[in-house]
Amino acid sequence: xxxxxxxxxxxxxxxxxxxxxxxxxxxxxxxxxxxxxxxxxxxxxxxxxxxxxxxxxxxxxxxxxxxxxxxxxxxxxxxxxxxxxxxxxxxxxxxxxxxxxxxxxxxxxxxxxxxxxxxxxxxxxxxxxxxxxxxxxxxxxxxxxxxxxxxxxxxxxxxxxxxxxxxxxxxxxxxxxxxxxxxxxxxxxxxxxxxxxxxxxxxxxxxxxxxxxxxxxxxxxxxxxxxxxxxxxxxxxxxxxxxxxxxxxxxxxxxxxxxxxxxxxxxxxxxxxxxxxxxxxxxxxxxxxxxxxxxxxxxxxxxxxxxxxxxxxxxxxxxxxxxxxxxxxxxxxxxxxxxxxxxxxxxxxxxxxxxxxxxxxxxxxxxxxxxxxxxxxxxxxxxxxxxxxxxxxxxxxxxxxxxxxxxxxxxxxxxxxxxxxxxxxxxxxx
Amino acid sequence: xxxxxxxxxxxxxxxxxxxxxxxxxxxxxxxxxxxxxxxxxxxxxxxxxxxxxxxxxxxxxxxxxxxxxxxxxxxxxxxxxxxxxxxxxxxxxxxxxxxxxxxxxxxxxxxxxxxxxxxxxxxxxxxxxxxxxxxxxxxxxxxxxxxxxxxxxxxxxxxxxxxxxxxxxxxxxxxxxxxxxxxxxxxxxxxxxxxxxxxxxxxxxxxxxxxxxxxxxxxxxxxxxxxxxxxxxxxxxxxxxxxxxxxxxxxxxxxxxxxxxxxxxxxxxxxxxxxxxxxxxxxxxxxxxxxxxxxxxxxxxxxxxxxxxxxxxxxxxxxxxxxxxxxxxxxxxxxxxxxxxxxxxxxxxxxxxxxxxxxxxxxxxxxxxxxxxxxxxxxxxxxxxxxxxxxxxxxxxxxxxxxxxxxxxxxxxxxxxxxxxxxxxxxxxx
Numbered sequence: 001x002x003x004x005x006x007x008x009x010x011x012x013x014x015x016x017x018x019x020x021x022x023x024x025x026x027x028x029x030x031x032x033x034x035x036x037x038x039x040x041x042x043x044x045x046x047x048x049x050x051x052x053x054x055x056x057x058x059x060x061x062x063x064x065x066x067x068x069x070x071x072x073x074x075x076x077x078x079x080x081x082x083x084x085x086x087x088x089x090x091x092x093x094x095x096x097x098x099x100x101x102x103x104x105x106x107x108x109x110x111x112x113x114x115x116x117x118x119x120x121x122x123x124x125x126x127x128x129x130x131x132x133x134x135x136x137x138x139x140x141x142x143x144x145x146x147x148x149x150x151x152x153x154x155x156x157x158x159x160x161x162x163x164x165x166x167x168x169x170x171x172x173x174x175x176x177x178x179x180x181x182x183x184x185x186x187x188x189x190x191x192x193x194x195x196x197x198x199x200x201x202x203x204x205x206x207x208x209x210x211x212x213x214x215x216x217x218x219x220x221x222x223x224x225x226x227x228x229x230x231x232x233x234x235x236x237x238x239x240x241x242x243x244x245x246x247x248x249x250x251x252x253x254x255x256x257x258x259x260x261x262x263x264x265x266x267x268x269x270x271x272x273x274x275x276x277x278x279x280x281x282x283x284x285x286x287x288x289x290x291x292x293x294x295x296x297x298x299x300x301x302x303x304x305x306x307x308x309x310x311x312x313x314x315x316x317x318x319x320x321x322x323x324x325x326x327x328x329x330x331x332x333x334x335x336x337x338x339x340x341x342x343x344x345x346x347x348x349x350x351x352x353x354x355x356x357x358x359x360x361x362x363x364x365x366x367x368x369x370x371x372x373x374x375x376x377x378x379x380x381x382x383x384x385x386x387x388x389x390x391x392x393x394x395x396x397x398x399x400x401x402x403x404x405x406x407x408x409x410x411x412x413x414x415x416x417x418x419x420x421x422x423x424x425x426x427x428x429x430x
Numbered sequence: 431x432x433x434x435x436x437x438x439x440x441x442x443x444x445x446x447x448x449x450x451x452x453x454x455x456x457x458x459x460x461x462x463x464x465x466x467x468x469x470x471x472x473x474x475x476x477x478x479x480x481x482x483x484x485x486x487x488x489x490x491x492x493x494x495x496x497x498x499x500x501x502x503x504x505x506x507x508x509x510x511x512x513x514x515x516x517x518x519x520x521x522x523x524x525x526x527x528x529x530x531x532x533x534x535x536x537x538x539x540x541x542x543x544x545x546x547x548x549x550x551x552x553x554x555x556x557x558x559x560x561x562x563x564x565x566x567x568x569x570x571x572x573x574x575x576x577x578x579x580x581x582x583x584x585x586x587x588x589x590x591x592x593x594x595x596x597x598x599x600x601x602x603x604x605x606x607x608x609x610x611x612x613x614x615x616x617x618x619x620x621x622x623x624x625x626x627x628x629x630x631x632x633x634x635x636x637x638x639x640x641x642x643x644x645x646x647x648x649x650x651x652x653x654x655x656x657x658x659x660x661x662x663x664x665x666x667x668x669x670x671x672x673x674x675x676x677x678x679x680x681x682x683x684x685x686x687x688x689x690x691x692x693x694x695x696x697x698x699x700x701x702x703x704x705x706x707x708x709x710x711x712x713x714x715x716x717x718x719x720x721x722x723x724x725x726x727x728x729x730x731x732x733x734x735x736x737x738x739x740x741x742x743x744x745x746x747x748x749x750x751x752x753x754x755x756x757x758x759x760x761x762x763x764x765x766x767x768x769x770x771x772x773x774x775x776x777x778x779x780x781x782x783x784x785x786x787x788x789x790x791x792x793x794x795x796x797x798x799x800x801x802x803x804x805x806x807x808x809x810x811x812x813x814x815x816x817x818x819x820x821x822x823x824x825x826x827x828x829x830x831x832x833x834x835x836x837x838x839x840x841x842x843x844x845x846x847x848x849x850x851x852x853x854x855x856x857x858x859x860x
Contacts, residue, residue: 016721020577020721024577024579027579027644027765028577030644030762030764030765031576031577031644031762031764128574134719134721134722134723134725135725136566136569136570136574136575136725139566139569139570139573139574140566140569140570143569143743143746143747144558144566144569144740144743145566145739145743146461146742146743146746146747147450147454147458147461147739147741147742147743147744147745147746148564148739148742148743149454149457214457214460214461274707274728277704277707289564289739290735290739291446291450291564291735291736291738291739291742292564292729292730292735292736292739292740293564293729293730293733293735293736294729294730295564295565295566295727295728295729295730296726296727296728296729297725297726297727297728298704298725298726298727298728299722299723299724299725299726300722300723300724300725303723305720305721305722305723306721306722306723308721309575309577309578309719309721309722310574310722311577312576312577312578312721313573313574313575313576313577313578314577315577316573316576316577317573317576320759321756324756324757325756326751326754326755326756327754329750332460332461334460334461335457335460
């Protein structure tokens with residue numbers, strides 16, 4: 001007997017899911033142990049021209065009726081956004097359907113409600129496609145590493161911003177020129193806010209942190225900074241020092257392991273770091289675990305077909321579970337670790353200052369760092385006269401101490417401008 | 431109620447499994463939903479001094495009795511080799527136990543028997559640790575990519591040979607000096623045959639190919655060449671051309687997708703290829719799938735703790751399945767694709783010849799390639815007089831055509847010696 005799949009959304013991802021379910025029908029049936037059949041596709045408007053070669057009789061605008069239909073076994077949600085996705089997923093679960101979703105925003109905003117509904121109804125909830133597209137990451141983290149202790153997850157999880165930063169690095173382009181190119185090529189949306197301001201990466205970081213640390217994390221727990229203020233000068237000066245600027249999502253335990261931080265911000269990483277070689281719109285995620293050591297996962301983080309690949313893998317898993325009368329792993333939040341405030345995050349910093357060219361300037365600047373217990377690793381003076389610049393790289397210090405230092409520097413008469421402050425990551429990686 | 435684990439073997443991996451089960455007992459219990467308890471540890475001799483802090487009362491030399499004990503739920507086999515591992519695993523399954531194993535040799539040699547016993551007894555069989563240590567690879571391939579169509583798996587799956595080749599590349603060392611260093615550092619065994627002749631990598635390639643192509647593959651299906659004949663000159667000349675030599679495991683579908691080849695051999699890859707940057711004893715595996723595109727998995731491919739991490743992840747999975755009264759995915763061989771002979775493998779080749787320095791030599795050599803339909807991409811003449819060397823790189827050609835070409839070249843009076851023939855891989859990768 002066929003298992004019936006209801007699809008919510010028929011856009012870039014949904015149309016690929018339909019195509020692959022059709023083209024790979026025989027393989028999917030063999031792998032599941034039963035054929036998969038498309039029961040219906042919920043869309044906003046019926047008339048629209050679509051990429052997908054879908055029987056018009058399957059289309060419906062009544063998503064709520066579709067997800068509660070008696071003959072539907074699995075609901076696949078690829079609409080995105082909070083509503084109506086949440087209402088539809090909850091309705092599906094309350095009708096006993098298992099759910100596959102690619103919805104990072106919803107899981108990061110209100111995962112607790114969705115997971116609770118899955119548990120209450122004995123329904124499966126799979127969401128591999130929500131983070132880093134085709135790259136298997138959720139399953140390795142919550143299953144392969146279930147016997148390990150994850151210290152840190154550090155990755156490039158947004159293809160749009162990686163494309164922009166990569167272009168700025170390779171061509172010297174400004175942020176706005178690189179963004180325009182990304183938009184022309186379809187890597188960035190007309191309104192790029194969700195990507196360039198880090199919202200998309202923050203949602204993924206929240207999901208990854210929750211799984212890695214067996215705790216509940218929401219998007220609101222994530223410290224978030226975007227890349228709109230990165231200048232061509234920042235990129236060039238990083239390059240000159242052997243670094244590249246990437247937008248990183250970092251989930252890291254505190255040194256005592258009893259809390260963790262989750263943050264998304266641009267950071268300088270050494271060009272020798274494996275993440276530095278991640279070009280264009282690719283994604284890559286480093287995972288550091290106590291026994292496994294350092295692992296890296298690399299691949300296409302977005303796009304219709306790659307995301308559909310992850311969705312289909314989840315559909316197969318859910319379908320196998322249904323046939324076996326079982327469920328996949330539930331949400332695991334038993335550790336209930338606290339998310340520490342950004343001020344407690346410890347990392348290194350690259351600080352660039354416009355300073356007056358007077359004797360004793362360096363000593364006074366160094367003194368301001370020392371006052372906050374921020375130790376300086378290297379300092380370089382560039383130019384002179386009105387163009388004098390100090391470039392400092394610190395040892396590890398807390399974000400709070402660094403912020404206090406910067407506040408202090410801004411008030412010094414000899415400091416004309418704090419030109420840039422950027423975190424430095426990945427120096428202890430291979 | 432606790433789930434009881436019987437451990438077969440207390441060596442490098444087994445002792446780490448014991449340590450981690452003890453140190454992480456609370457986390458494991460929370461993740462499984464019940465405590466895990468060590469029921470016994472089968473060893474060859476009782477008296478030996480061990481790394482593991484294990485209660486001597488748990489040690490036994492009667493492995494057969496241990497694996498069939500009524501109170502044992504899960505049997506973990508980390509002895510390695512064919513026997514007694516096979517007999518013990520079969521005995522365990524016939525007594526209804528689920529099995530976690532790291533035994534690549536057994537699965538590659540006689541996986542059919544082991545998988546059949548698992549199926550017949552409704553037992554779980556998990557073996558993430560059998561390939562590439564801590565790197566999640568089996569689970570992503572058989573679950574995350576279950577809705578995709580894998581074209582190719584290409585990877586560095588043996589840390590010992592990667593360490594040796596990396597040393598040869600970075601220091602110019604000979605094979606024997608690099609091997610000696612690897613032995614001193616514990617990366618290579620006193621008898622390094624299994625590693626340097628490619629047996630270990632071939633077993634892993636067989637396992638990966640079987641999963642990737644949903645077909646049955648054994649070690650005997652794998653074309654295998656080791657690295658013992660790689661010279662410092664080979665490495666230097668690859669380096670001069672912008673290549674690095676790696677021992678690769680390659681599982682690739684034929685162009686029509688209806689058969690596939692599995693091979694392990696040294697190959698030249700461009701230094702810009704992500705696998706080229708895999709240093710020391712690390713492993714990395716590329717997977718190319720129709721929808722997902724290119725994925726890479728990187729990490730520690732061997733060692734006690736990393737391998738134990740993979741074993742523990744599997745123990746957690748099996749334990750969860752037991753509590754849920756279900757099983758993980760079975761072996762999938764429905765596609766029954768044929769393994770094609772090595773002669774049908776299509777790739778590119780780097781050929782280096784000692785030739786007589788006479789007019790017309792290049793024309794005659796080129797003619798021999800043309801006769802076999804092997805098209806030349808580049809040719810370079812080095813030295814002159816008695817030292818004249820021709821270095822050719824071909825376009826894609828079948829292994830049979832290349833072999834026939836080389837046989838023909840060996841018979842030509844103007845060819846003094848075929849100095850080296852090496853495959854070139856990874857040029858179409860990012």
